[in-house]
Amino acid sequence: MEMQNFSHLPNTEADRRKMLEKIGVGSLEELLNNAVPSEIQFAGKLPIPDGLSDVDVQKLLEKLASMNAGSGMKDFIGGGAYDMYVPAAVDEISGRPEFYTAYTPYQPEVSQGTLTAIFEFQSMICGLTGMDVANASMYDGASATAEAAILAIHKTGRKRILYSQGLNPLYLEVVRTYLHGFDAELVPVPIKDGITDVDALKKLADENTACFILQNPNFFGIVEDGTQFDEIIHSSGGLYVVVVADPTSLGILRPPGEYNADVVAGEGQQFGNYLYFGGPYLGFFAAKKEFVRSMPGRIIGATKDVDGRRGFVMVFQTREQHIRRARATSNICTNQQLCALRATVYLALLGAQGFYAISKLLFNRAHYLADKLTEIDGVELLFDAPFFREFAIKLPRKADEIIDELSQVGILAGLNVGKLIPSMDDVLLVAVSDKYGKNDMDEFVVAMRNAL
Missing domain, CATH: 3.90.1150.10 (Aspartate Aminotransferase, domain 1)
Structure with missing residues (x-):
């Protein structure tokens, strides 16, 4: 085997000879023959073309990309x-290695950059939605919606979920999947002329209702009057869940917190993230402070170190891998930090x-x-x-x-x-x-x- 083909490896030929001598073999081939039976070794040369220059690689990739039916449409x-x-600064900042390759910030002493970015994301989501607290992010808007329904089941002890038929049908399928095993009942509230029927909700909301889910703007793009549903659902003892699948609307529309939503779930893909052929996307989850200990995922908070300097740590992580399983609120294993970082940069730029x-x-x-x-x-x-x-x-x-x-x-x-x-x-x-x-x-x- 010709090691000069591996020009990206830092070891010199002299380094390799010393390592081979140390383990008592004369060559890399001898080492491999001792480890891999000859009958399963590949004989010959792989049909891989010679390497290309950076310029030629770029031309090749552009040619391949142009074959995509959606290219330029x-x-x-x-x-x-x-x-x-997506502004160029979003790609530039999110592509920095300290962000791009960072993993879960379990050690705050070496993760202040990532923790700060998450804290800023949470703060921005609270500002947009008008809610008290937000988590570090969810998989996408659909899974965030499903987690909101589960929170309502846990908090109320009820299993009847009302949802507006203006809810994205794909979100509804994810909710139905998440609720499998909960023995929950999903009950549609009809829409009338594109808007959720208030009278129908009055008839359906009862003492068995865990929550009512309203998407605003709804799947058809219609802006709902969120103030109409607050008293109806709360008088029955249920929670009011608002789904914001298009949070750019919050630049001119009233935030859900102002019409007394208990939980807000949504999708943040359009904040500095591309379509990505369908994913990964960026769910967000915000709630009133009283529900903070029932929220899924993780929450980053501000604190001070032993020298009194401001810092950031993971303050809540109600995940079954980290606490007693019976007390876990969700089995979500992570947060979409790179997508959330892009959203944070995008919103900060705007x-x-x-x-x-x-x-x-x-x-x-x-x-x-x-x-x-x-x-x-x-x-x-x-x-x-x-x-x-x-x-x-x-x-x-x-x-x-x-x-x-x-x-x-x-x-x-x-x-x-x-x-x-x-x-x-x-x-x-x-x-x-x-x-x-x-x-x-x-x-x-x-x-x-x-x-x-």
Whole structure:
């Protein structure tokens, strides 16, 4: 074996000879022959091409990437995952080795950088949601929602979960999976004209109800009036859980804490994270202070060291590997720290005014695009209700046909709602982005008109 092929190894030929002499063998081949039977050794040379220069590697990777059907397409798909612009500073800072390769900060004396970043993330989530406390992050918005339902079961001793039919169907499936074994009952609260039916909730909420789950804005992009549900669910003794699958809405909408939510669960992917072919994503979980000891995951807190200097430590970790299993609130094993770091950098770069500006931009673009699309014959809004940055339109043809046709001209037209709700196969859920401006939206409208 020619060791010069391994130019990345720091040992010199003299170093290798000394090590081989020390263990009593004359060559690396002799060492391997002593350890690996000859009949299972590979004879010959692996069909691996010669190495390339950095420039040639980049060209090759760009060529391979261009073969991706979605490369360069304009993405108007929403439904919980959004193609948002990621500032270069997010990649630069999150890619630093002290963050990129860091593991769980069990030793605070050598983990202050990571612990500080988590503490800042928690603080930002509390600020956005209006809640008292947030954890270090969850796997994604769907699992955070499921953990909120489990918290409600534990706190109330009840097993009846009410949920608005405006909840993302994919989130609902994850909730159903998490609750397997709890003998819990999932009860839908219908929507009326795109908005959760308050009268239906009044009839369904009773002394057996653990919680009511409201997504706001809901799956169809509609903005709900969260103040309508507080008294109803709390008067029955249940908890009020609000899911924020699109937290950019919190730049202009009232935070759940202001309408007395007990728990807020959500998805933070659009904060400095790419679509990543579906993951990893970033769930967040916030609650009133009274529920802090029932929250899943870990919480970082501020403290002082023996010299009185401010520092950060892990103050709660109610995980079954770390405490008595019977007292564990969840079996979540980690937090999405690298994704959470990216979100923290993104939000810090924007600041309060920048975040408001992004939210307002998305709101304005969504309403511009909706107005233009509904000028096309046969296209109409599914619901006549206020929306934030995405909206559902009813088409004169099946949505999957339109999606296929527009993909041929470089446009991902939206989410085929029929894939999740079979009765709505002519409904397209469209989301806007800060990446695609007026010209891109006008191009989308022309393509839609031509397809119809």
